[in-house]
Amino acid sequence: MGPVLAGFLQLLALIGALALAHIPLGTYMARVYSSDKHWRVERWTYRAIGANPDTEMTWTAYLRGVLAFSAVGVLFLYLLQRLQGVLPGSLGFDSVNPAQSFNTAVSFVTNTNWQSYYGEQTMGHVVQTAGLAVQNFVSAAVGIAVAVALVRGFARSRTGELGNFWADLVRGTLRILLPGAAIAAIVLVACGAIQNFSGIHEVGQFMGGTQQWNGGAVASQEAIKEIGTNGGGYFNANSAHPFENPTPFTNLFEIFLLLVIPFSLTRTFGVMVGSVKQGYAILATMATIWLGFTVLMMWTEFAHHGPALQLAGGAYEGKEVRFGVGGSSIFAVSTTLTSTGAVDSFHSSFTGLGGGITMLGMMLGEIAPGGTGSGLYGMLIMAVIAVFIAGLMVGRTPEYLGKKIGTREIKLAACYILITPALVLVLTAVSMALPTPPHSMLNSGAHGFSEVLYAVTSAANNNGSAFAGLNANTDWFNTMLGVAMLLGRFLPMIFVLALAGSLAEQKPVPETAGTLRTEKPLFTGLLVGAILIITGLTYFPALALGPLAEGLAS
Numbered sequence: 175m176g177p178v179l180a181g182f183l184q185l186l187a188l189i190g191a192l193a194l195a196h197i198p199l200g201t202y203m204a205r206v207y208s209s210d211k212h213w214r215v216e217r218w219t220y221r222a223i224g225a226n227p228d229t230e231m232t233w234t235a236y237l238r239g240v241l242a243f244s245a246v247g248v249l250f251l252y253l254l255q256r257l258q259g260v261l262p263g264s265l266g267f268d269s270v271n272p273a274q275s276f277n278t279a280v281s282f283v284t285n286t287n288w289q290s291y292y293g294e295q296t297m298g299h300v301v302q303t304a305g306l307a308v309q310n311f312v313s314a315a316v317g318i319a320v321a322v323a324l325v326r327g328f329a330r331s332r333t334g335e336l337g338n339f340w341a342d343l344v345r346g347t348l349r350i351l352l353p354g355a356a357i358a359a360i361v362l363v364a365c366g367a368i369q370n371f372s373g374i375h376e377v378g379q380f381m382g383g384t385q386q387w388n389g390g391a392v393a394s395q396e397a398i399k400e401i402g403t404n405g406g407g408y409f410n411a412n413s414a415h416p417f418e419n420p421t422p423f424t425n426l427f428e429i430f431l432l433l434v435i436p437f438s439l440t441r442t443f444g445v446m447v448g449s450v451k452q453g454y455a456i457l458a459t460m461a462t463i464w465l466g467f468t469v470l471m472m473w474t475e476f477a478h479h480g481p482a483l484q485l486a487g488g489a490y491e492g493k494e495v496r497f498g499v500g501g502s503s504i505f506a507v508s509t510t511l512t513s514t515g516a517v518d519s520f521h522s523s524f525t526g527l528g529g530g531i532t533m534l535g536m537m538l539g540e541i542a543p544g545g546t547g548s549g550l551y552g553m554l555i556m557a558v559i560a561v562f563i564a565g566l567m568v569g570r571t572p573e574y575l576g577k578k579i580g581t582r583e584i585k586l587a588a589c590y591i592l593i594t595p596a597l598v599l600v601l602t603a604v605s606m607a608l609p610t611p612p613h614s615m616l617n618s619g620a621h622g623f624s625e626v627l628y629a630v631t632s633a634a635n636n637n638g639s640a641f642a643g644l645n646a647n648t649d650w651f652n653t654m655l656g657v658a659m660l661l662g663r664f665l666p667m668i669f670v671l672a673l674a675g676s677l678a679e680q681k682p683v684p685e686t687a688g689t690l691r692t693e694k695p696l697f698t699g700l701l702v703g704a705i706l707i708i709t710g711l712t713y714f715p716a717l718a719l720g721p722l723a724e725g726l727a728s
Contacts, residue, residue, distance in 0.1 A: 178476055181500015184426055185468060188504065191430050192437055199434065200441020200453070206349045207322045207342060208446065219344050227344070230335035233675030236323055239339035240316060240667060244283050247309060251279035254305045255297075264298035265374055265388055277652040282309040284663035285317055285545060287399070287406030287515050287638040288655060290647040294388050294409045299371050302408065307395045311355070314402030315346035317513075317547030320667050321439065322446075324551045327674030328575045329447045331681050336674050350435070351402055351546075358397035358431055365427075366420035367393035392417050400431035403545040405515020405638035413505070413518040414494045425497045425518055429505055432514045436543035437461070439550045447575055451693035456553055458698045463542035463705065464511055467535055471503040474528040474725075492523020492642070503528075510535035513545030515638025522625065522642040529641065530721025533628055536635045537713045538705060539594065548636065551670050557692070558587045558673070560704040564690050564697075573689055576682040583676055590669040595712045597634040597658050602627050602716065604654075611650050616643035620727070624720035629655065634662035 175183075212220070212227060220227050231239065254261075255270040255278060270278065274291060281288045282305070291297075297306065319342035326336050363369050372389030392408045396418050399406055409415040419425055437457065444453020476499060493502040502519040509516050510532040521532045535542075541552040558574055562584050565572030572579040579587075605611040605626050615622040621643075628641035633655040640646070646655065690697065 177498055177500060178472075180498065181472055181476075181503065184422075184500055185472075185504055188426060188430060188433075189465075192433055195434050196438050196441055196457075200438040201445055203318075203350060203435075203438065203442040204445035206345050207337075207442070209345075212341075213348065216341075216344050216348060219348075220340065223340065225338075225340035227338050227341035229338055231338055232334045233323070233336055233671040233678075236336050236339045237668060237671045239343075240320065240671075241664065243312075243339075243343065244316065244664070247283040247312065248279045251282060251305045251309060252276060254301055255279065258298055258301050261298065261300045263300045263371070267296060267298050270296065270301075273649045273652040274647060277656040278306075280656040280659050281638065282306050282404075282406070283313055284636050284659045285313040285402070285404055285513055285548070286633060286636040286659045286663070287404045288633055288640070288646075288659065289406055289410075289638070290652055290655075292410040293407055294390075299390060302395065303391050306406065307391070307398060310395065310398040310402050310404045310406075311347050311351050312343065314351055314398075314404060314546040315343050317545055318346045318350070318435075318439070319343050319547065320670055321547035321550040321554075322442075324554055324670055324674040324677075325443050325446045327677035328554075328577060330678045331576075332679065334675055334679050336671070336678060351398065354401050354435075355394065355398040358401055358427075359394040361427060362393040362396055362424060365424045366416075367396060367424065368417045369393040387417075396428070397431070399516060400428045400514065401435060401546075403432050403436065403512045403514040403549075405509070405513070407516065413516045414520075416496075419518055422497055422501060425501050425505065428516070428518075429508050432512050432516065433464075433508055433543060435546050436512055436549040439547070440543075443550060443554075449575075449693065452575065455693045455698050455701075456550075456557065458695070459701045459705075460541065460543040460549070460553060462698070462702055463538070464507065467511060467531060467542070468504055468507045471507045471528055471531050472500060474525050474531065475499045475503050492520035494518060506532050507535060509639055510637060511538070511540060511542045511544070513540045513548055513636050513638070515632065517639050520642040521628070521639065522621075526620075526721050526723075526725030526727070529624060529628075530717055530725060532639070532641075533624070533631055533717065533721060534709070534713070536631045536637050537595075537598070538709050539591070540635050540637060541705070545636070552590075552666075555587050555590050555670065555673070556705050556708075557701055558583060559591065559708070560697070560701045561690060561692065562587075563704060564700060568688070570688055573683050574692060576685070577677045577680050578683055583673060586669045586673040586676065590666050590673075591708065593665045593669075594634050594662055597662055598627075598631050598713075599716060601634070601654060601658055602630045605630065605650075608650070611648075614645040614648055614651060616645075620720050620723040624724065627716055627720050630658060633658040636663050 255275040259269040323336040370389040413419040440457040444450035561572040625644040
């Protein structure tokens with residue numbers, strides 16, 4: 175079997191698995207967030223944190239819950255790293271320095287999971303399990319909760335109430351992410367991923383000396399890292415490491431994990447607003463972009479230039495031979511079109527255009543299908559923009575799901591789509607203009623610029639994957655990227671929840687002959703076009719200086 179055929183067969187198997195999971199998982203999640211019953215363990219949790227799960231919240235109260243919980247998470251994780259040197263199970267590692275502690279704490283709380291350190295050489299068992307793994311669960315649950323609040327804004331009328339943040343947080347963690355990660359961890363252990371709390375071992379001979387490997391609760395963290403679209407890794411090689419991702423089957427399984435909840439949330443959306451066709455329209459938009467990017471990536475990596483690459487049968491540099499070009503291409507597109515950030519290959523080693531595709535996937539706002547929750551609310555914001563554009567074309571007030579998109583709503587949506595590009599472009603420009611940050615670049619020219627652009631794009635979009643080649647463990651990059659992660663996560667959430675509150679207060683608008691049918695293929699095409707055009711106009715000059723220049727020169 176040729177590598178091209180193998181790659182496309184993997185793609186078909188993945189699509190089939192996602193299709194099978196879509197309806198049952200999406201419907202189950204809708205029931206989770208619509209139920210008025212609480213599990214016993216949930217009641218214990220509410221008592222422990224002093225929350226009343228039956229109290230409805232306005233968007234401002236909901237936002238306060240999100241920000242307060244996240245602030246406590248940043249502080250706890252920062253202190254845990256700073257105290258690592260005196261904690262048991264530290265494997266002899268010292269406390270993490272302040273700048274890196276800040277960067278890592280912000281990274282995992284914002285669901286970014288950017289790492290400017292070597293995982294197996296920096297963090298002990300306590301920080302990995304009690305700190306990083308816990309945030310993998312709750313940061314993902316926060317994203318789903320915000321998305322559900324926006325869905326309630328569309329579904330409800332004449333009320334300013336969006337549900338209860340604490341109930342949504344606990345249910346998302348205990349009813350969705352925890353059981354899903356437990357099942358996934360069992361599969362990974364059965365396939366060869368490690369799961370232990372062993373110390374550091376010296377093994378074999380390497381370059382005249384011994385290699386050191388440490389164990390850890392790798393399979394369990396790998397499971398929630400993917401199903402929660404977190405990213406990061408127990409080891410520096412991330413999902414290219416055989417302890418995290420042993421076989422081609424686990425590679426495809428991990429891609430399935432990082433896509434299954436974001437794609438299935440479109441079904442949750444359709445059920446909660448009372449029209450599954452609306453969910454299918456959003457799903458079709460996400461799937462069209464994801465499939466298009468995947469095919470384009472496989473083409474750029476297989477149909478490459480240069481006799482050496484042609485003789486090798488593909489652009490194998492920086493890719494695991496266990497997964498091949500096809501598996502690596504699918505993983506790269508899926509991880510950058512979601513907010514996962516895990517990698518099974520090194521994106522800096524992709525072809526020039528291939529590296530540009532990974533960047534463009536993040537620049538879209540990671541909405542195809544996006545992160546757990548963040549992909550759905552990002553796509554719904556773009557749907558509001560598309561409806562507004564359609565309204566301008568025909569000269570009538572735009573409506574979406576029976577809600578008028580007026581001045582307030584479009585301002586909030588516009589602020590949402592402007593925040594991340596502003597962060598990416600301004601902070602990239604500052605990094606290139608200052609005298610010290612460029613010294614962190616391994617390469618010069620277009621590829622070196624791409625390293626910096628990718629890092630800032632990854633941080634501001636809360637992705638967390640790395641282009642490689644950039645030394646980000648400096649005071650500038652640790653601090654600047656930490657700030658980008660904070661602003662890129664929570665400023666958009668403010669506008670999402672404000673929009674949800676505004677929509678929930680409206681009364682439904684009856685459909686008329688002039689109402690745009692947003693469940694039809696025409697709207698899907700309009701939405702895809704709006705996403706690509708807005709992103710293209712925003713980022714094309716920066717992409718032209720980096721991956722496009724490199725790709726055209728090769």
